[in-house]
Amino acid sequence: LETAVLRISYVAMAGYRPPRESWPGWSTWAAPPAAYDPEIGRRAMADTLAEVRLADELGFDWVSVSEHHYGPFTLTPNSAVWAAAVSQHARRARIALLGPLVSISNPVRVAEEIAMLDTLTGGRVVVLLLRGTPAEFATYHVNPDETRARTREASLLIARALSEPRPFGWEGRFFRYRHVSVWPGTVQRPHPPLFSSGNSFESATFAARHRHGLAMSFVPPEYVARVVHHYRVESARSGWEPTREHVLWRHWAVVGSSPEEAEEIRASFFGEERRPASPSQHTTGVVGVCGTPEAAFEQLRALHDLGVGVVDLILNYGYTSHQAVAREIQLLGAEVLPRAHELGAAEPGPERTSFAV
Amino acid sequence: LPSDPARGPDERLLEVDGRGVRVRELGEGPAVVALGGGDGSAAAERELARRFRVLALRPEDPDGPAPDEARALAAAARALRLDRFSLLGVGAWAVPALWLALEAQARVERLILVSPAAAPGAGLDPDLEGRLAQLPVPTLVVEGTDDQTPSAGAGRRFQGRLPTCFQVLVYEAGPEVARDRPTAFASAVGDFLHWGERFTVSHRSQALNP
Numbered sequence: 001l002e003t004a005v006l007r008i009s010y011v012a013m014a015g016y017r018p019p020r021e022s023w024p025g026w027s028t029w030a031a032p033p034a035a036y037d038p039e040i041g042r043r044a045m046a047d048t049l050a051e052v053r054l055a056d057e058l059g060f061d062w063v064s065v066s067e068h069h070y071g072p073f074t075l076t077p078n079s080a081v082w083a084a085a086v087s088q089h090a091r092r093a094r095i096a097l098l099g100p101l102v103s104i105s106n107p108v109r110v111a112e113e114i115a116m117l118d119t120l121t122g123g124r125v126v127v128l129l130l131r132g133t134p135a136e137f138a139t140y141h142v143n144p145d146e147t148r149a150r151t152r153e154a155s156l157l158i159a160r161a162l163s164e165p166r167p168f169g170w171e172g173r174f175f176r177y178r179h180v181s182v183w184p185g186t187v188q189r190p191h192p193p194l195f196s197s198g199n200s201f202e203s204a205t206f207a208a209r210h211r212h213g214l215a216m217s218f219v220p221p222e223y224v225a226r227v228v229h230h231y232r233v234e235s236a237r238s239g240w241e242p243t244r245e246h247v248l249w250r251h252w253a254v255v256g257s258s259p260e261e262a263e264e265i266r267a268s269f270f271g272e273e274r275r276p277a278s279p280s281q282h283t284t285g286v287v288g289v290c291g292t293p294e295a296a297f298e299q300l301r302a303l304h305d306l307g308v309g310v311v312d313l314i315l316n317y318g319y320t321s322h323q324a325v326a327r328e329i330q331l332l333g334a335e336v337l338p339r340a341h342e343l344g345a346a347e348p349g350p351e352r353t354s355f356a357v
Numbered sequence: 358l359p360s361d362p363a364r365g366p367d368e369r370l371l372e373v374d375g376r377g378v379r380v381r382e383l384g385e386g387p388a389v390v391a392l393g394g395g396d397g398s399a400a401a402e403r404e405l406a407r408r409f410r411v412l413a414l415r416p417e418d419p420d421g422p423a424p425d426e427a428r429a430l431a432a433a434a435r436a437l438r439l440d441r442f443s444l445l446g447v448g449a450w451a452v453p454a455l456w457l458a459l460e461a462q463a464r465v466e467r468l469i470l471v472s473p474a475a476a477p478g479a480g481l482d483p484d485l486e487g488r489l490a491q492l493p494v495p496t497l498v499v500e501g502t503d504d505q506t507p508s509a510g511a512g513r514r515f516q517g518r519l520p521t522c523f524q525v526l527v528y529e530a531g532p533e534v535a536r537d538r539p540t541a542f543a544s545a546v547g548d549f550l551h552w553g554e555r556f557t558v559s560h561r562s563q564a565l566n567p
Contacts, residue, residue: 166524
């Protein structure tokens with residue numbers, strides 16, 4: 001992970017593309033299983049894996065996966081399973097697990113999955129340990145009031161499980177294990193780079209204190225500027241200095257070869273639905289990147305100027321065709337990636353920074 | 358565990374070989390001899406005392422070499438007619454606890470080291486370090502995840518040197534684990550005292566609404 005350039009990540013959404021004529025608009029939690037068409041589901045995964053191959057061939061730096069439950073918005077309730085599949089199609093890019101919802105999961109299981117993936121990919125895994133959305137707390141019947149504390153404890157336990165050389169027990173507030181001894185180990189030591197949420201200042205403080213990267217989603221540049229500043233201040237208090245490689249921004253993105261083409265894709269990006277509610281209070285309510293490759297690059301450069309080192313772009317909410325998404329990947333790969341990789345190349349970046357426990 | 362400097366109503370002075378040893382006792386059950394501990398550990402002591410007879414021993418003027426302290430404590434245990442007991446050594450008292458376990462290994466059932474101030478390769482007496490492999494007593498090392506002291510990480514150092522050694526990390530606890538997380542501390546220690554090596558298995562039912 002170099003420090004100065006802008007990395008571009010393709011989000012492998014596996015979004016279900018519903019039949020428009022008979023779709024009542026269930027894109028988020030919880031859609032009834034009866035509405036599921038297995039052929040559409042199969043095609044969503046196959047199309048996404050084809051997009052993964054394309055993004056990897058065109059030089060995308062990361063391919064990311066996420067975890068969401070009970071809805072067609074993304075058919076990936078288990079991000080590790082999906083990351084394993086993706087890793088067999090992206091042979092060069094980092095596999096970004098962004099991320100397992102650790103507030104509702106077994107942290108030791110998550111650590112084992114991370115270790116497996118890091119081994120499987122030869123050390124290409126990056127991990128964001130997330131809390132999840134309110135609906136997802138209900139998925140596994142977890143008390144929403146406790147999820148912030150559960151996320152923090154789980155994050156530290158996972159880091160420990162991945163790096164502790166001897167078996168250990170864990171007597172936590174929410175998790176208890178008498179014997180943790182994860183196999184396989186990881187390729188990256190002490191463990192793969194870990195990110196935490198930056199969607200609140202409180203979370204950014206946690207990330208800084210534990211030397212995790214900072215990952216923001218669906219937030220506007222004004223918020224990015226404020227939270228990155230806060231993250232840097234808190235990191236300095238904890239005795240370290242993050243670089244751009246530690247700062248990730250995720251958002252919906254639309255790229256077209258002309259302004260008109262981009263606007264056409266954007267207009268139907270969320271279908272006939274309203275844009276789903278975001279856990280963040282800072283959401284823009286619209287796609288975060290939109291326009292021609294030139295316009296998109298300028299928007300991304302503005303984020304780079306604010307300290308962002310990785311942009312994680314979601315090109316599909318289920319209403320953009322596979323062909324259109326593939327075209328967007330091609331535009332990004334040909335016209336945005338090379339320029340993004342030149343950003344900051346001349347600036348004297350700090351030495352390679354490791355993500356510590 | 359208990360280290361209240363004020364002599365409480367349950368504390369008595371034992372004369373052993375011309376030396377005073379203060380004894381504070383609480384609870385009933387298998388005997389646990391506790392050495393050392395910081396202020397605020399009373400809550401953890403009470404939790405353990407629900408299942409065990411906790412005897413907090415505090416030799417007066419404990420300035421001698423650790424083996425000598427261990428011999429004095431062994432004599433105190435005999436004076437208290439403790440045929441079999443477990444040992445819990447906190448901080449600097451982990452070293453006398455180790456010596457005592459070596460000297461009286463036939464009588465010591467379990468050994469618990471809490472935030473030990475020394476460990477193999479990290480300040481432990483080489484004579485003692487050389488004998489660790491001969492200590493058959495099942496041992497648990499307890500440390501806090503927030504322990505930033507130089508001796509933190511002792512658990513992994515003892516593992517591999519002691520024949521049977523486990524470590525438990527208590528989340529959001531510093532070096533004074535019993536003070537910071539008394540219930541969590543007593544839970545892990547109590548399970549180890551009760552089950553020994555089998556404490557790694559959950560013995561509690563996880564059935565919902567059976």
